[in-house]
Amino acid sequence: GESVGLHLPTLSVQEGDNSIINCAYSNSASDYFIWYKQESGKGPQFIIDIRSNMDKRQGQRVTVLLNKTVKHLSLQIAATQPGDSAVYFCAENIALKGQNFVFGPGTRLSVLP
């Protein structure tokens, strides 16, 4: 289930189940979105990206969905594995602000054995 911790919301899923991580972005002018995975003590690692002219993009075991109407982004991970345990961030590119990326607050994914 999903719970809000002291800082980061946490999503706990059973190994082998599918995970869905959600993100609400802030600016309707944003035209490029990226999902990153950050393991403890490491830098964020690129997972998948999507531009605003698409509403779905698939990678290996991951799918990103974009709903521009409600400014919502989701990351779906199929057959979640222990190695997927990490913090996941969405990032939006606000083109009007000189193309710097703004990151969401993050969600901690915890995979239960």
Next chain:
Amino acid sequence: NAGVMQNPRHLVRRRGQEARLRCSPMKGHSHVYWYRQLPEEGLKFMVYLQKENIIDESGMPKERFSAEFPKEGPSILRIQQVVRGDSAAYFCASSQGANEKLFFGSGTQLSVL
């Protein structure tokens, strides 16, 4: 084929000292971004630079903080007269162009005693 290189990995400073954080972007990347992260929190944008130019420094405090990306050599984030509140992980990212995916380094953990 090295990724984004940051050094030092860990930096300890006493209050009032200067901290210099270095970032070498990926080969062929001319855009550099600096982010700050506190434990259990998201990435906060600080500054976005291209070679010899600051594009957006809206996230960087006006006092004590400065950044540069010279024609030759790494990008430097400089913090003068550090205070305990500067303790954080500082991540650098680079991209090939504007509105392109960011690749992150492993970060510098700054501890101010």
